[in-house]
Amino acid sequence: MIQFEQVSKTYPGGHQALSQVNFQVKPGEMAFLTGHSGAGKSTLLKLISLMERPTTGRVLINGHDLRKMSASQVPYVRRDIGMIFQDHRLLMDKTVFDNVALPLIIEGYSVQEARKRVHAALDKVGLLDKVRHYPTMLSGGEQQRVGIARAVVTKPPILLADEPTGNLDPKLSMEIIRLFEAFNQVGVSVLIATHDLGLIARLRYRTLTLREGRLIDDGLQPEAQP
Protein backbone atom coordinates (compact mmCIF):
# COMPACT_ATOMS: atom_id res chain seq x y z
CA MET A 1 0.00 0.00 0.00
CA ILE A 2 2.68 2.43 1.09
CA GLN A 3 6.21 1.57 0.08
CA PHE A 4 9.48 3.43 0.73
CA GLU A 5 12.54 2.41 -1.31
CA GLN A 6 15.90 3.85 -0.25
CA VAL A 7 14.28 7.15 0.56
CA SER A 8 16.46 10.04 1.71
CA LYS A 9 15.37 13.59 2.29
CA THR A 10 17.73 16.50 2.64
CA TYR A 11 16.11 19.84 3.32
CA PRO A 12 17.39 22.93 1.62
CA GLY A 13 20.10 24.12 3.96
CA GLY A 14 21.63 20.68 4.11
CA HIS A 15 19.86 19.03 7.02
CA GLN A 16 19.30 15.37 6.30
CA ALA A 17 15.93 14.52 7.80
CA LEU A 18 15.68 10.97 6.43
CA SER A 19 18.34 8.61 5.14
CA GLN A 20 17.92 5.36 3.27
CA VAL A 21 14.50 4.51 4.61
CA ASN A 22 12.95 1.25 3.44
CA PHE A 23 9.65 -0.16 4.60
CA GLN A 24 6.24 -1.18 3.44
CA VAL A 25 2.79 -0.83 4.95
CA LYS A 26 0.41 -3.46 3.65
CA PRO A 27 -3.21 -2.83 2.66
CA GLY A 28 -5.38 -2.83 5.76
CA GLU A 29 -2.40 -2.63 8.08
CA MET A 30 -2.16 -0.28 11.04
CA ALA A 31 1.28 0.87 12.13
CA PHE A 32 2.90 3.42 14.39
CA LEU A 33 5.83 5.59 13.53
CA THR A 34 7.85 6.72 16.46
CA GLY A 35 11.09 8.37 17.45
CA HIS A 36 12.32 11.36 19.38
CA SER A 37 11.38 14.85 18.34
CA GLY A 38 13.22 15.78 15.16
CA ALA A 39 13.76 12.17 14.14
CA GLY A 40 11.95 12.68 10.83
CA LYS A 41 8.44 11.37 11.50
CA SER A 42 6.63 14.36 10.06
CA THR A 43 8.99 14.44 7.11
CA LEU A 44 8.19 10.82 6.34
CA LEU A 45 4.45 11.48 6.37
CA LYS A 46 4.92 14.58 4.20
CA LEU A 47 6.63 12.46 1.57
CA ILE A 48 3.52 10.29 1.38
CA SER A 49 1.14 13.22 1.09
CA LEU A 50 3.45 14.97 -1.40
CA MET A 51 3.99 17.98 0.83
CA GLU A 52 7.67 17.21 0.30
CA ARG A 53 9.52 15.22 -2.34
CA PRO A 54 12.33 12.77 -1.57
CA THR A 55 15.87 13.80 -2.46
CA THR A 56 16.67 10.25 -3.51
CA GLY A 57 14.76 6.98 -3.58
CA ARG A 58 11.11 6.54 -4.28
CA VAL A 59 7.78 6.37 -2.53
CA LEU A 60 4.99 4.25 -3.96
CA ILE A 61 1.31 4.17 -3.11
CA ASN A 62 -0.60 1.15 -4.35
CA GLY A 63 2.27 0.54 -6.75
CA HIS A 64 2.19 4.06 -8.22
CA ASP A 65 5.49 5.91 -8.14
CA LEU A 66 4.83 9.32 -6.59
CA ARG A 67 7.78 10.79 -8.49
CA LYS A 68 5.60 10.56 -11.59
CA MET A 69 2.91 12.74 -10.07
CA SER A 70 2.92 16.26 -11.49
CA ALA A 71 1.94 19.30 -9.49
CA SER A 72 -1.52 19.22 -11.02
CA GLN A 73 -1.98 15.59 -9.93
CA VAL A 74 -1.02 16.23 -6.31
CA PRO A 75 -4.58 17.20 -5.28
CA TYR A 76 -5.91 13.93 -6.66
CA VAL A 77 -3.28 11.95 -4.76
CA ARG A 78 -4.27 13.74 -1.56
CA ARG A 79 -7.91 12.81 -2.09
CA ASP A 80 -6.89 9.19 -1.55
CA ILE A 81 -5.23 10.03 1.74
CA GLY A 82 -6.99 11.15 4.90
CA MET A 83 -4.67 13.35 6.95
CA ILE A 84 -4.90 14.21 10.63
CA PHE A 85 -2.68 16.77 12.31
CA GLN A 86 -1.70 17.54 15.88
CA ASP A 87 -3.13 21.06 15.50
CA HIS A 88 -6.07 19.52 13.57
CA ARG A 89 -6.08 22.45 11.08
CA LEU A 90 -9.76 23.17 11.23
CA LEU A 91 -11.22 26.35 9.77
CA MET A 92 -12.21 28.27 12.85
CA ASP A 93 -14.72 30.53 11.07
CA LYS A 94 -16.63 27.61 9.60
CA THR A 95 -19.05 25.29 11.35
CA VAL A 96 -18.21 21.68 12.14
CA PHE A 97 -20.48 20.71 9.24
CA ASP A 98 -18.65 22.94 6.76
CA ASN A 99 -15.27 21.71 7.97
CA VAL A 100 -16.17 18.06 7.54
CA ALA A 101 -17.97 18.68 4.23
CA LEU A 102 -14.96 20.47 2.70
CA PRO A 103 -13.34 17.40 1.06
CA LEU A 104 -16.70 16.45 -0.46
CA ILE A 105 -17.39 19.96 -1.75
CA ILE A 106 -13.94 19.90 -3.32
CA GLU A 107 -14.87 16.68 -5.10
CA GLY A 108 -17.92 18.39 -6.56
CA TYR A 109 -20.66 17.38 -4.16
CA SER A 110 -23.46 19.82 -3.53
CA VAL A 111 -24.21 20.58 0.12
CA GLN A 112 -27.33 18.40 -0.08
CA GLU A 113 -25.38 15.48 -1.51
CA ALA A 114 -22.70 15.89 1.16
CA ARG A 115 -25.08 16.05 4.12
CA LYS A 116 -25.63 12.31 4.55
CA ARG A 117 -21.93 11.50 4.45
CA VAL A 118 -20.98 14.32 6.79
CA HIS A 119 -23.53 13.13 9.31
CA ALA A 120 -22.28 9.56 8.98
CA ALA A 121 -18.68 10.66 9.57
CA LEU A 122 -19.62 12.82 12.56
CA ASP A 123 -21.69 9.97 13.94
CA LYS A 124 -18.65 7.68 13.81
CA VAL A 125 -16.57 10.09 15.86
CA GLY A 126 -19.50 10.74 18.20
CA LEU A 127 -20.07 14.39 17.40
CA LEU A 128 -23.33 14.33 15.52
CA ASP A 129 -24.86 16.69 18.07
CA LYS A 130 -22.14 19.30 17.43
CA VAL A 131 -22.76 19.64 13.70
CA ARG A 132 -23.84 23.30 13.93
CA HIS A 133 -21.09 24.29 16.38
CA TYR A 134 -17.94 26.22 15.61
CA PRO A 135 -14.62 24.53 16.43
CA THR A 136 -13.82 27.14 19.09
CA MET A 137 -16.85 25.94 21.04
CA LEU A 138 -15.38 22.43 21.28
CA SER A 139 -12.78 20.85 23.58
CA GLY A 140 -9.37 19.80 22.26
CA GLY A 141 -10.40 16.16 22.02
CA GLU A 142 -13.58 17.07 20.18
CA GLN A 143 -11.69 19.29 17.75
CA GLN A 144 -9.35 16.41 17.01
CA ARG A 145 -12.35 14.17 16.32
CA VAL A 146 -13.76 16.73 13.90
CA GLY A 147 -10.38 16.58 12.14
CA ILE A 148 -10.72 12.80 11.97
CA ALA A 149 -14.26 13.04 10.62
CA ARG A 150 -12.99 15.36 7.89
CA ALA A 151 -10.19 12.91 7.05
CA VAL A 152 -12.52 9.92 6.71
CA VAL A 153 -15.58 11.54 5.15
CA THR A 154 -14.47 10.60 1.62
CA LYS A 155 -13.58 7.06 2.80
CA PRO A 156 -9.96 7.19 1.69
CA PRO A 157 -8.01 3.91 1.65
CA ILE A 158 -5.15 5.48 3.61
CA LEU A 159 -5.13 7.45 6.86
CA LEU A 160 -2.05 9.34 8.01
CA ALA A 161 -1.95 10.96 11.43
CA ASP A 162 0.83 13.20 12.71
CA GLU A 163 0.85 13.36 16.52
CA PRO A 164 -2.93 13.10 16.69
CA THR A 165 -2.85 12.77 20.46
CA GLY A 166 -0.17 15.35 21.08
CA ASN A 167 -2.27 17.70 23.15
CA LEU A 168 -4.56 15.17 24.79
CA ASP A 169 -4.53 13.36 28.12
CA PRO A 170 -4.03 9.56 28.11
CA LYS A 171 -7.72 8.76 28.32
CA LEU A 172 -8.67 10.97 25.40
CA SER A 173 -5.62 9.73 23.50
CA MET A 174 -6.79 6.18 23.84
CA GLU A 175 -10.24 7.13 22.57
CA ILE A 176 -8.68 8.62 19.49
CA ILE A 177 -6.59 5.51 18.90
CA ARG A 178 -9.69 3.36 19.26
CA LEU A 179 -11.28 5.41 16.50
CA PHE A 180 -8.33 4.67 14.22
CA GLU A 181 -8.66 1.01 15.10
CA ALA A 182 -12.30 1.12 14.04
CA PHE A 183 -11.38 2.55 10.65
CA ASN A 184 -8.57 0.05 10.31
CA GLN A 185 -11.04 -2.75 10.92
CA VAL A 186 -13.02 -1.75 7.83
CA GLY A 187 -9.90 -2.06 5.70
CA VAL A 188 -8.24 1.35 5.87
CA SER A 189 -4.44 1.41 6.06
CA VAL A 190 -3.41 3.58 9.00
CA LEU A 191 -0.03 5.11 9.79
CA ILE A 192 0.23 7.12 13.00
CA ALA A 193 3.28 9.17 13.94
CA THR A 194 3.68 9.75 17.67
CA HIS A 195 6.42 10.17 20.23
CA ASP A 196 4.04 9.02 22.96
CA LEU A 197 5.73 5.72 23.74
CA GLY A 198 3.47 5.07 26.70
CA LEU A 199 0.50 5.01 24.38
CA ILE A 200 2.10 2.56 21.97
CA ALA A 201 3.27 0.33 24.78
CA ARG A 202 -0.31 -0.44 25.69
CA LEU A 203 -1.09 -1.59 22.16
CA ARG A 204 0.25 -4.39 20.05
CA TYR A 205 0.89 -2.84 16.68
CA ARG A 206 3.79 -2.76 14.35
CA THR A 207 6.03 0.16 15.28
CA LEU A 208 8.55 1.78 12.98
CA THR A 209 11.21 3.64 14.93
CA LEU A 210 13.23 6.48 13.51
CA ARG A 211 16.39 7.92 14.97
CA GLU A 212 18.02 10.88 13.31
CA GLY A 213 16.41 10.02 10.04
CA ARG A 214 17.29 6.33 10.03
CA LEU A 215 14.77 3.56 10.41
CA ILE A 216 16.38 1.68 13.28
CA ASP A 217 13.56 -0.61 14.17
CA ASP A 218 10.62 -2.19 12.40
CA GLY A 219 9.28 -4.44 15.12
CA LEU A 220 6.35 -4.71 17.42
CA GLN A 221 7.29 -2.43 20.30
CA PRO A 222 10.48 -0.56 21.01
CA GLU A 223 10.58 -1.96 24.58
CA ALA A 224 10.20 -5.50 23.37
CA GLN A 225 13.38 -5.25 21.33
CA PRO A 226 16.85 -5.77 22.80
Next chain:
Amino acid sequence: MSLLFRNREIEKGASQRLKLSPARRFVMYWVHHVQQGVASLGELTRNPFASFMTMAVLGLSLTLPTTLYVLVKNTQSISAEWQQASQITVFIRDGVKPAAVQTLQQTLRLNKKIAAVEWVDKAAALQEFREKSGFGEALDALDSNPLPDVLLVTPAQQFRSSEAAKRLLFELEQNPEVAYGKLDVQWLTRLHALLGLAQDILGGLALLLCLAVVLIVSNTIRLNILSKKDEIIVMKLVGATASFIQRPFLYTGMWYGFVGGVIAWCATSLLLWWIEGAVTRVTDLYQSQFNLAGLTLSEMLVVWAFAIGLGLLGSFLAVRRHIKMIEPS
Protein backbone atom coordinates in the same frame (compact mmCIF):
# COMPACT_ATOMS: atom_id res chain seq x y z
CA MET B 1 -11.99 9.82 -9.76
CA SER B 2 -9.15 8.19 -7.93
CA LEU B 3 -5.72 8.41 -9.41
CA LEU B 4 -4.01 5.79 -7.27
CA PHE B 5 -6.86 3.36 -6.68
CA ARG B 6 -8.53 2.26 -9.84
CA ASN B 7 -11.33 0.35 -8.19
CA ARG B 8 -12.02 2.82 -5.41
CA GLU B 9 -15.78 3.13 -5.03
CA ILE B 10 -17.07 5.85 -7.30
CA GLU B 11 -18.61 8.52 -5.15
CA LYS B 12 -22.30 8.93 -5.03
CA GLY B 13 -22.35 12.49 -6.25
CA ALA B 14 -20.17 11.75 -9.22
CA SER B 15 -22.05 8.63 -10.25
CA GLN B 16 -25.33 10.49 -10.14
CA ARG B 17 -23.93 13.23 -12.24
CA LEU B 18 -22.77 10.72 -14.86
CA LYS B 19 -26.38 9.74 -15.45
CA LEU B 20 -27.46 13.30 -16.25
CA SER B 21 -28.12 14.24 -19.85
CA PRO B 22 -25.57 16.57 -21.45
CA ALA B 23 -28.12 19.39 -21.60
CA ARG B 24 -28.92 19.06 -17.93
CA ARG B 25 -25.25 18.79 -17.05
CA PHE B 26 -24.66 21.99 -19.01
CA VAL B 27 -27.41 23.73 -17.09
CA MET B 28 -26.05 22.36 -13.79
CA TYR B 29 -22.60 23.62 -14.69
CA TRP B 30 -23.90 27.14 -15.06
CA VAL B 31 -26.17 26.91 -12.06
CA HIS B 32 -23.13 25.87 -10.07
CA HIS B 33 -21.09 28.80 -11.36
CA VAL B 34 -23.85 31.29 -10.67
CA GLN B 35 -24.17 29.90 -7.15
CA GLN B 36 -20.46 30.30 -6.60
CA GLY B 37 -20.55 33.78 -8.10
CA VAL B 38 -23.29 34.84 -5.74
CA ALA B 39 -21.46 33.23 -2.83
CA SER B 40 -18.35 35.26 -3.64
CA LEU B 41 -20.53 38.38 -3.64
CA GLY B 42 -21.06 37.61 0.03
CA GLU B 43 -17.30 37.51 0.46
CA LEU B 44 -17.13 41.15 -0.61
CA THR B 45 -19.19 42.14 2.39
CA ARG B 46 -16.63 40.56 4.69
CA ASN B 47 -14.27 43.38 3.89
CA PRO B 48 -16.63 46.06 2.62
CA PHE B 49 -14.27 49.02 2.87
CA ALA B 50 -11.41 47.51 0.87
CA SER B 51 -13.86 46.10 -1.66
CA PHE B 52 -15.59 49.41 -2.12
CA MET B 53 -12.30 51.28 -2.46
CA THR B 54 -11.16 48.91 -5.18
CA MET B 55 -14.43 49.20 -7.05
CA ALA B 56 -14.35 52.99 -6.77
CA VAL B 57 -10.77 53.17 -8.02
CA LEU B 58 -11.67 50.89 -10.90
CA GLY B 59 -14.76 52.90 -11.78
CA LEU B 60 -13.16 56.31 -11.44
CA SER B 61 -10.10 55.25 -13.41
CA LEU B 62 -12.35 54.26 -16.27
CA THR B 63 -14.32 57.48 -15.97
CA LEU B 64 -11.52 59.69 -17.23
CA PRO B 65 -10.83 57.90 -20.53
CA THR B 66 -14.55 57.34 -21.04
CA THR B 67 -15.34 61.03 -20.59
CA LEU B 68 -12.47 62.02 -22.85
CA TYR B 69 -13.75 59.58 -25.41
CA VAL B 70 -17.22 61.12 -25.31
CA LEU B 71 -15.75 64.61 -25.68
CA VAL B 72 -13.60 63.60 -28.65
CA LYS B 73 -16.60 61.93 -30.20
CA ASN B 74 -18.63 65.12 -29.82
CA THR B 75 -15.84 67.33 -31.15
CA GLN B 76 -15.58 65.09 -34.17
CA SER B 77 -19.26 65.48 -34.95
CA ILE B 78 -19.07 69.26 -34.45
CA SER B 79 -16.03 69.60 -36.68
CA ALA B 80 -17.77 67.50 -39.29
CA GLU B 81 -20.67 69.95 -39.17
CA TRP B 82 -18.43 72.97 -39.44
CA GLN B 83 -16.56 71.42 -42.25
CA GLN B 84 -19.80 70.87 -44.11
CA ALA B 85 -20.67 74.55 -43.81
CA SER B 86 -17.32 75.72 -45.08
CA GLN B 87 -17.50 78.79 -47.25
CA ILE B 88 -15.03 80.41 -49.56
CA THR B 89 -14.69 84.16 -49.32
CA VAL B 90 -13.67 85.57 -52.69
CA PHE B 91 -12.29 89.13 -52.68
CA ILE B 92 -12.74 91.00 -55.96
CA ARG B 93 -9.92 93.06 -57.38
CA ASP B 94 -10.17 96.81 -56.79
CA GLY B 95 -11.57 98.64 -59.80
CA VAL B 96 -13.61 95.79 -61.24
CA LYS B 97 -16.99 97.12 -62.39
CA PRO B 98 -20.14 95.91 -60.63
CA ALA B 99 -21.41 94.54 -63.95
CA ALA B 100 -18.32 92.36 -64.24
CA VAL B 101 -18.84 91.14 -60.70
CA GLN B 102 -22.41 90.23 -61.52
CA THR B 103 -21.28 88.32 -64.59
CA LEU B 104 -18.76 86.45 -62.49
CA GLN B 105 -21.45 85.66 -59.93
CA GLN B 106 -23.66 84.24 -62.64
CA THR B 107 -20.87 82.20 -64.17
CA LEU B 108 -20.05 80.75 -60.80
CA ARG B 109 -23.66 79.88 -60.14
CA LEU B 110 -23.56 77.68 -63.23
CA ASN B 111 -20.53 75.86 -61.90
CA LYS B 112 -21.58 72.39 -60.71
CA LYS B 113 -19.15 72.51 -57.84
CA ILE B 114 -20.86 75.50 -56.34
CA ALA B 115 -24.14 75.52 -54.49
CA ALA B 116 -24.64 79.23 -53.91
CA VAL B 117 -22.94 82.52 -54.49
CA GLU B 118 -23.78 85.59 -52.49
CA TRP B 119 -22.52 88.99 -53.52
CA VAL B 120 -21.71 91.38 -50.73
CA ASP B 121 -21.68 94.73 -52.52
CA LYS B 122 -18.88 96.99 -51.29
CA ALA B 123 -21.15 100.05 -51.16
CA ALA B 124 -23.71 98.19 -49.09
CA ALA B 125 -20.96 96.82 -46.87
CA LEU B 126 -19.57 100.27 -46.28
CA GLN B 127 -23.03 101.58 -45.45
CA GLU B 128 -23.57 98.81 -42.94
CA PHE B 129 -20.18 99.36 -41.43
CA ARG B 130 -20.84 103.09 -41.21
CA GLU B 131 -24.09 102.47 -39.34
CA LYS B 132 -22.88 99.77 -37.03
CA SER B 133 -19.37 100.82 -36.17
CA GLY B 134 -19.92 104.46 -35.26
CA PHE B 135 -16.92 105.46 -37.35
CA GLY B 136 -19.26 107.34 -39.72
CA GLU B 137 -17.41 110.63 -39.72
CA ALA B 138 -14.02 109.07 -39.97
CA LEU B 139 -15.20 107.11 -43.00
CA ASP B 140 -16.53 110.26 -44.59
CA ALA B 141 -13.00 111.57 -44.58
CA LEU B 142 -11.95 108.80 -46.99
CA ASP B 143 -12.28 109.73 -50.64
CA SER B 144 -12.87 106.17 -51.80
CA ASN B 145 -14.49 103.04 -50.41
CA PRO B 146 -11.66 100.92 -48.92
CA LEU B 147 -13.79 97.78 -48.85
CA PRO B 148 -13.60 95.27 -51.70
CA ASP B 149 -16.55 93.53 -53.31
CA VAL B 150 -16.91 90.10 -51.85
CA LEU B 151 -18.48 86.90 -53.16
CA LEU B 152 -19.40 84.29 -50.56
CA VAL B 153 -19.17 80.95 -52.32
CA THR B 154 -20.75 77.89 -50.77
CA PRO B 155 -19.39 74.73 -52.35
CA ALA B 156 -21.79 72.00 -53.49
CA GLN B 157 -22.30 69.12 -51.06
CA GLN B 158 -19.63 66.85 -52.60
CA PHE B 159 -17.04 69.62 -52.64
CA ARG B 160 -17.16 70.60 -49.01
CA SER B 161 -14.36 68.45 -47.69
CA SER B 162 -11.32 70.52 -46.93
CA GLU B 163 -9.33 68.98 -49.79
CA ALA B 164 -12.01 69.59 -52.46
CA ALA B 165 -12.73 73.06 -51.11
CA LYS B 166 -9.04 73.90 -51.39
CA ARG B 167 -9.01 72.84 -55.04
CA LEU B 168 -12.14 74.89 -55.70
CA LEU B 169 -10.49 77.89 -54.07
CA PHE B 170 -7.51 77.53 -56.39
CA GLU B 171 -9.83 77.32 -59.36
CA LEU B 172 -11.69 80.47 -58.28
CA GLU B 173 -8.45 82.37 -57.89
CA GLN B 174 -7.74 81.78 -61.60
CA ASN B 175 -10.48 84.27 -62.52
CA PRO B 176 -8.97 87.63 -63.49
CA GLU B 177 -11.53 89.56 -61.43
CA VAL B 178 -10.53 87.78 -58.26
CA ALA B 179 -7.84 89.32 -56.06
CA TYR B 180 -7.65 86.33 -53.77
CA GLY B 181 -9.85 83.89 -52.02
CA LYS B 182 -9.85 82.71 -48.51
CA LEU B 183 -10.87 79.34 -47.25
CA ASP B 184 -10.29 79.07 -43.59
CA VAL B 185 -9.02 75.52 -43.73
CA GLN B 186 -6.09 76.25 -41.49
CA TRP B 187 -8.13 76.18 -38.34
CA LEU B 188 -9.79 73.03 -39.60
CA THR B 189 -6.42 71.43 -40.12
CA ARG B 190 -5.42 72.59 -36.66
CA LEU B 191 -8.60 71.24 -35.15
CA HIS B 192 -7.96 67.91 -36.80
CA ALA B 193 -4.42 67.84 -35.54
CA LEU B 194 -5.69 68.68 -32.07
CA LEU B 195 -8.28 65.95 -32.27
CA GLY B 196 -5.61 63.51 -33.37
CA LEU B 197 -3.48 64.56 -30.43
CA ALA B 198 -6.42 64.23 -28.06
CA GLN B 199 -7.02 60.73 -29.37
CA ASP B 200 -3.40 59.78 -28.88
CA ILE B 201 -3.43 61.17 -25.36
CA LEU B 202 -6.69 59.37 -24.74
CA GLY B 203 -5.15 56.11 -25.92
CA GLY B 204 -2.05 56.53 -23.80
CA LEU B 205 -3.99 57.64 -20.78
CA ALA B 206 -6.48 54.80 -21.10
CA LEU B 207 -3.64 52.30 -21.35
CA LEU B 208 -1.92 53.66 -18.26
CA LEU B 209 -5.12 53.81 -16.26
CA CYS B 210 -6.05 50.28 -17.26
CA LEU B 211 -2.64 49.11 -16.16
CA ALA B 212 -3.11 50.90 -12.85
CA VAL B 213 -6.54 49.31 -12.44
CA VAL B 214 -5.17 45.85 -13.10
CA LEU B 215 -2.40 46.38 -10.55
CA ILE B 216 -4.80 47.73 -7.93
CA VAL B 217 -7.29 44.91 -8.37
CA SER B 218 -4.44 42.44 -8.37
CA ASN B 219 -3.13 43.89 -5.13
CA THR B 220 -6.52 43.78 -3.42
CA ILE B 221 -6.99 40.19 -4.48
CA ARG B 222 -3.48 39.42 -3.27
CA LEU B 223 -4.43 40.75 0.17
CA ASN B 224 -7.63 38.68 0.04
CA ILE B 225 -5.57 35.61 -0.77
CA LEU B 226 -3.08 36.27 2.01
CA SER B 227 -5.86 36.81 4.53
CA LYS B 228 -7.20 33.39 3.62
CA LYS B 229 -3.86 31.68 3.71
CA ASP B 230 -4.87 29.17 6.39
CA GLU B 231 -8.01 28.24 4.55
CA ILE B 232 -6.10 27.77 1.30
CA ILE B 233 -3.57 25.53 3.04
CA VAL B 234 -6.32 23.38 4.49
CA MET B 235 -8.03 23.17 1.11
CA LYS B 236 -4.79 22.07 -0.50
CA LEU B 237 -4.30 19.47 2.22
CA VAL B 238 -7.66 17.88 1.56
CA GLY B 239 -7.06 17.76 -2.18
CA ALA B 240 -8.46 20.96 -3.69
CA THR B 241 -7.17 21.72 -7.16
CA ALA B 242 -5.69 25.11 -7.96
CA SER B 243 -8.67 26.00 -10.13
CA PHE B 244 -11.09 25.22 -7.31
CA ILE B 245 -9.18 27.47 -4.93
CA GLN B 246 -8.84 30.22 -7.52
CA ARG B 247 -12.44 30.40 -8.54
CA PRO B 248 -13.87 32.50 -5.70
CA PHE B 249 -11.07 35.04 -6.12
CA LEU B 250 -11.72 35.28 -9.84
CA TYR B 251 -15.38 35.87 -9.09
CA THR B 252 -14.43 38.58 -6.63
CA GLY B 253 -12.37 40.28 -9.35
CA MET B 254 -15.30 39.96 -11.71
CA TRP B 255 -17.59 41.64 -9.18
CA TYR B 256 -15.10 44.45 -8.73
CA GLY B 257 -15.33 45.06 -12.47
CA PHE B 258 -19.09 44.65 -12.47
CA VAL B 259 -19.67 47.30 -9.83
CA GLY B 260 -16.71 49.41 -11.01
CA GLY B 261 -18.30 49.57 -14.47
CA VAL B 262 -21.54 50.90 -13.02
CA ILE B 263 -19.56 53.47 -11.02
CA ALA B 264 -17.83 54.49 -14.25
CA TRP B 265 -21.21 55.03 -15.93
CA CYS B 266 -22.52 57.17 -13.13
CA ALA B 267 -19.35 59.21 -12.78
CA THR B 268 -19.09 59.74 -16.54
CA SER B 269 -22.72 60.89 -16.78
CA LEU B 270 -22.19 63.24 -13.87
CA LEU B 271 -19.03 64.67 -15.38
CA LEU B 272 -20.64 65.08 -18.81
CA TRP B 273 -23.66 66.78 -17.27
CA TRP B 274 -21.32 69.20 -15.56
CA ILE B 275 -19.29 69.81 -18.72
CA GLU B 276 -22.45 70.28 -20.76
CA GLY B 277 -23.45 73.15 -18.48
CA ALA B 278 -20.16 74.88 -19.18
CA VAL B 279 -20.34 74.15 -22.92
CA THR B 280 -23.89 75.46 -23.13
CA ARG B 281 -22.83 78.77 -21.58
CA VAL B 282 -20.17 79.10 -24.28
CA THR B 283 -22.38 78.07 -27.20
CA ASP B 284 -25.13 80.40 -26.01
CA LEU B 285 -22.68 83.26 -26.56
CA TYR B 286 -22.35 82.17 -30.17
CA GLN B 287 -26.10 81.71 -30.46
CA SER B 288 -25.61 78.16 -31.61
CA GLN B 289 -27.48 75.11 -30.52
CA PHE B 290 -25.38 72.37 -29.06
CA ASN B 291 -26.22 69.10 -27.39
CA LEU B 292 -23.55 66.95 -25.84
CA ALA B 293 -24.13 63.37 -26.95
CA GLY B 294 -23.59 60.98 -24.02
CA LEU B 295 -22.69 57.28 -24.04
CA THR B 296 -24.81 55.11 -26.28
CA LEU B 297 -26.08 51.81 -24.95
CA SER B 298 -23.50 49.82 -26.86
CA GLU B 299 -20.74 52.11 -25.63
CA MET B 300 -21.96 51.60 -22.07
CA LEU B 301 -21.82 47.86 -22.58
CA VAL B 302 -18.29 48.15 -23.91
CA VAL B 303 -17.26 50.14 -20.81
CA TRP B 304 -18.88 47.51 -18.64
CA ALA B 305 -17.25 44.61 -20.44
CA PHE B 306 -13.97 46.44 -20.17
CA ALA B 307 -14.37 46.96 -16.43
CA ILE B 308 -15.23 43.31 -15.89
CA GLY B 309 -12.34 42.26 -18.10
CA LEU B 310 -9.91 44.38 -16.11
CA GLY B 311 -11.26 43.02 -12.82
CA LEU B 312 -10.85 39.48 -14.06
CA LEU B 313 -7.39 40.14 -15.43
CA GLY B 314 -6.24 41.71 -12.15
CA SER B 315 -7.55 38.83 -10.09
CA PHE B 316 -6.17 36.31 -12.55
CA LEU B 317 -2.66 37.74 -12.19
CA ALA B 318 -2.90 37.73 -8.39
CA VAL B 319 -4.30 34.22 -8.28
CA ARG B 320 -1.67 32.87 -10.67
CA ARG B 321 1.18 34.17 -8.58
CA HIS B 322 0.01 33.89 -5.03
CA ILE B 323 -2.04 30.74 -4.77
CA LYS B 324 0.87 28.74 -6.07
CA MET B 325 3.10 30.22 -3.39
CA ILE B 326 0.87 29.12 -0.54
CA GLU B 327 1.78 25.50 0.17
CA PRO B 328 1.21 23.43 3.26
CA SER B 329 4.35 22.66 5.23
